[in-house]
Amino acid sequence: MDAAIRTRGLRKEFRGTVALHGLDLVVPRGSVFGYLGPNGAGKTTTIRLLTGLLRPTAGRAEVLGLDVTRAPDAAQRRIGYLPGRFVAYADLSSADYLRFLAALRGGVAWREVERLADRFDLDLGQRIGTLSHGNRQKVGLVQAFMHRPDLLVLDEPTTGLDPLMQQEFLTLVTEEAKAGTTLFLSSHILSEVEAVADTVGILRAGELVRTATIPELRERVVRRWDLTFTGAPPAEVLASCPGVRDLRLHGNTAHLALVGSAGELLRAIAPYGVENLETHEPDLASVFLRYYTDRQDGPDQGRDQDRDQARDQARDQESRQEPDREDQPWPA
Numbered sequence: 333m334d335a336a337i338r339t340r341g342l343r344k345e346f347r348g349t350v351a352l353h354g355l356d357l358v359v360p361r362g363s364v365f366g367y368l369g370p371n372g373a374g375k376t377t378t379i380r381l382l383t384g385l386l387r388p389t390a391g392r393a394e395v396l397g398l399d400v401t402r403a404p405d406a407a408q409r410r411i412g413y414l415p416g417r418f419v420a421y422a423d424l425s426s427a428d429y430l431r432f433l434a435a436l437r438g439g440v441a442w443r444e445v446e447r448l449a450d451r452f453d454l455d456l457g458q459r460i461g462t463l464s465h466g467n468r469q470k471v472g473l474v475q476a477f478m479h480r481p482d483l484l485v486l487d488e489p490t491t492g493l494d495p496l497m498q499q500e501f502l503t504l505v506t507e508e509a510k511a512g513t514t515l516f517l518s519s520h521i522l523s524e525v526e527a528v529a530d531t532v533g534i535l536r537a538g539e540l541v542r543t544a545t546i547p548e549l550r551e552r553v554v555r556r557w558d559l560t561f562t563g564a565p566p567a568e569v570l571a572s573c574p575g576v577r578d579l580r581l582h583g584n585t586a587h588l589a590l591v592g593s594a595g596e597l598l599r600a601i602a603p604y605g606v607e608n609l610e611t612h613e614p615d616l617a618s619v620f621l622r623y624y625t626d627r628q629d630g631p632d633q634g635r636d637q638d639r640d641q642a643r644d645q646a647r648d649q650e651s652r653q654e655p656d657r658e659d660q661p662w663p664a
């Protein structure tokens with residue numbers, strides 16, 4: 333398969349912390365891959381490895397056929413990258429800053445910058461320091477897309493964007509994919525990538541716990557059913573139906589959860605007098621959450637913030653000590 337991204341046993345440790353455990357991943361060219369996982373799962377670490385900003389502890393990553401560790405510059409020229417925390421020179425206008433990046437990179441048509449800014453309703457004349465979080469994110473998106481790269485690696489791309497702009501972004505993603513660009517999007521929200529991704533990978537605690545297409549994920553959706561019979565529900569028939577879970581009876585009504593296809597259940601209950609059938613819309617997010625850790629059910633916001641702060645400090649120290657390229661300009 334012609335892969336835009338191929339990793340083998342890709343691993344990253346930060347002084348005792350294993351952020352990524354031997355990742356094996358293939359992303360076909362021209363596809364949209366949604367990389368999902370809770371906070372701290374290792375999404376950003378993967379992205380920094382794929383873009384050559386971090387060196388792997390073990391394993392390798394190939395991007396567009398190039399070994400990222402050996403040829404980071406050649407790989408970076410063909411990647412559009414939006415970091416999770418996009419920072420830009422506050423004193424420059426968006427136009428000046430994007431001109432500066434375009435000059436560093438080369439091969440940027442200014443009309444492409446204007447076209448993107450127009451789509452995102454971004455005023456290029458305004459000083460970056462005065463922009464809102466969402467508008468600053470738009471500058472980050474423009475710089476990622478402006479050179480028409482073969483691969484876009486976007487870390488939480490819709491952060492700060494309002495719903496209209498999120499939609500505009502997703503439309504742009506679909507158009508780019510149609511034109512043959514590969515897109516790798518990290519997110520912790522399924523709905524964000526659901527509409528555009530061909531495949532999603534779910535990462536938890538540094539391990540890829542599942543890779544699936546959206547239809548495959550949907551097959552694992554749990555639907556809630558309430559079946560009311562004219563008499564007592566046929567409990568044994570229901571319980572022995574494939575996919576039926578969590579069966580509870582209240583009078584003539586059977587409440588159950590159904591995983592996968594409803595065909596067998598409908599056939600099984602047909603001979604019994606069904607008076608009413610209510611199904612509750614499948615919730616893809618609930619399938620997805622099952623792959624998450626328990627923390628997702630009741631995150632302790634305060635502890636999360638402390639952890640994020642400690643992690644940022646550790647990152648700062650780490651990037652001073654390791655021969656990684658995080659602090660270098662993009663592209664290096």
Ligand SMILES: Nc1ncnc2c1ncn2[C@@H]1O[C@H](COP(=O)(O)OP(=O)(O)OP(=O)(O)O)[C@@H](O)[C@H]1O
Nearest residue numbers: 346351370371372373374375376377643646647650
């Ligand atoms: N430079 C670093 N030094 C030390 N630990 C790090 C460093 N970078 C990441 N980590 C640790 O690696 C793990 C994965 O972090 P990473 O930022 O890749 O997760 P993430 O999925 O992007 O999370 P989020 O959604 O919160 O951004 C975490 O335990 C984190 O604390």
